[in-house]
Amino acid sequence: MKYIAVFFTHSGAVKYNRFLVKSGMCSEMMPVPRKLSSNCGIGVKFSYEGDISSIVTEEIEKIFLMEDNTHKEIYSCE
Numbered sequence: 001m002k003y004i005a006v007f008f009t010h011s012g013a014v015k016y017n018r019f020l021v022k023s024g025m026c027s028e029m030m031p032v033p034r035k036l037s038s039n040c041g042i043g044v045k046f047s048y049e050g051d052i053s054s055i056v057t058e059e060i061e062k063i064f065l066m067e068d069n070t071h072k073e074i075y076s077c078e
Contacts, residue, residue, distance in 0.1 A: 002066040003052070003074075004030075005044045006037040012059030013042040019057065020046055036071060037061060 007013040013029060020027040025046055032043035039061055048055065052063060056075060063075035 001049060002045065002047050004032070004036065004064045004066060004071065005046070005060050006032050006039065006062050006064070007042065007044075007059050008039050008061050009059070010040045010042050013040060013044055016057060016059050017044045020044065020055070023055070033071075036064060 005013075005016060007016065017027050017029050025048065027044050027046040030043055030045050032041055036043070045066075052075065056063070058077075060075070061077050062073055064071040065074045
């Protein structure tokens with residue numbers, strides 16, 4: 001499955017991207033559409049087949065599942 005994670009800060013996005021790469025996952029930093037977040041404007045797009053809660057970190061504001069050219073919010077920081 002493909003996801004986009006959005007962040008509170010640019011440094012949070014960079015840190016999370018490094019975390020994914022060190023974990024052996026392919027990821028890509030990208031601009032985030034305004035409809036998804038108005039915070040830092042940088043997101044990380046990645047593919048993951050496991051339980052998404054196992055890779056959630058404190059830097060993440062929201063995670064969206066990408067399917068059929070839509071974005072479905074599946075995680076939001078409380």
